[in-house]
Amino acid sequence: MFIVVEGIDGTGKSTLARMLGNYLRDRGCRVFLTEEPTDSWLGKAVRQGIEEEKNPFTQAFLFFADRAEHVNLIKKHLEIGEDVICDRYVYSTYAYQGAQLETQMSLPRALSWLEKLYEPIGLKPDMVFLLTVEPERGLRRIGSREKKEKFEREEFLKRVQEIYLLLAKKYDFAVVDSNRSLNEVYGEIVKLIDKQLEEKEK
Ligand code: TMP
Numbered sequence: 053m054f055i056v057v058e059g060i061d062g063t064g065k066s067t068l069a070r071m072l073g074n075y076l077r078d079r080g081c082r083v084f085l086t087e088e089p090t091d092s093w094l095g096k097a098v099r100q101g102i103e104e105e106k107n108p109f110t111q112a113f114l115f116f117a118d119r120a121e122h123v124n125l126i127k128k129h130l131e132i133g134e135d136v137i138c139d140r141y142v143y144s145t146y147a148y149q150g151a152q153l154e155t156q157m158s159l160p161r162a163l164s165w166l167e168k169l170y171e172p173i174g175l176k177p178d179m180v181f182l183l184t185v186e187p188e189r190g191l192r193r194i195g196s197r198e199k200k201e202k203f204e205r206e207e208f209l210k211r212v213q214e215i216y217l218l219l220a221k222k223y224d225f226a227v228v229d230s231n232r233s234l235n236e237v238y239g240e241i242v243k244l245i246d247k248q249l250e251e252k253e254k
């Protein structure tokens with residue numbers, strides 16, 4: 053199974069992806085936990101692009117370059133029967149770069165361009181969790197981190213989340229309210245994944 057966890061900064065996404073990985077391992081699954089941007093040199097280039105506030109087109113291409121390589125790695129793990137959990141995937145590009153590109157064009161046009169770029173790479177997840185949080189709360193949660201990424205501004209994140217919610221309808225994400233405690237959110241994710249596993253076993 054290819055599972056993606058998405059959401060704005062401060063949703064607890066990375067922690068929950070790790071917890072979900074451990075849950076599946078306890079159920080006897082072999083799990084490959086991964087993330088975007090990756091830790092390869094392409095992922096480093098992506099982070100540099102963010103740091104230097106490159107224009108949204110440049111950033112979109114950087115994220116896609118990193119992803120194009122990453123998709124090959126994900127496929128290899130799926131082929132040997134592992135479950136893959138990916139902390140951020142193409143929907144991050146749609147939501148974040150979609151929001152950035154709105155300064156240049158309409159959102160539908162931006163999304164259609166990004167979706168076309170992704171189409172030939174196309175590896176479709178079996179399940180996408182979208183974690184939502186009040187942007188202000190999310191920002192407070194990550195406040196203790198040493199180095200703030202440039203993106204982490206409330207207004208921007210509000211818009212990113214709105215776009216995520218539009219994508220949730222279009223791509224049928226499981227939307228999970230992450231304003232609650234970690235354990236509550238984890239409990240809901242586990243319920244949803246169990247349901248998915250049951251359906252697969254039928
Ligand atoms: P991280 O905080 O999850 O490591 O992600 C780094 C930042 O990169 C985060 O603010 C979200 C942003 N991002 C995009 O803008 N587009 C993308 O496609 C991805 C994967 C991340």
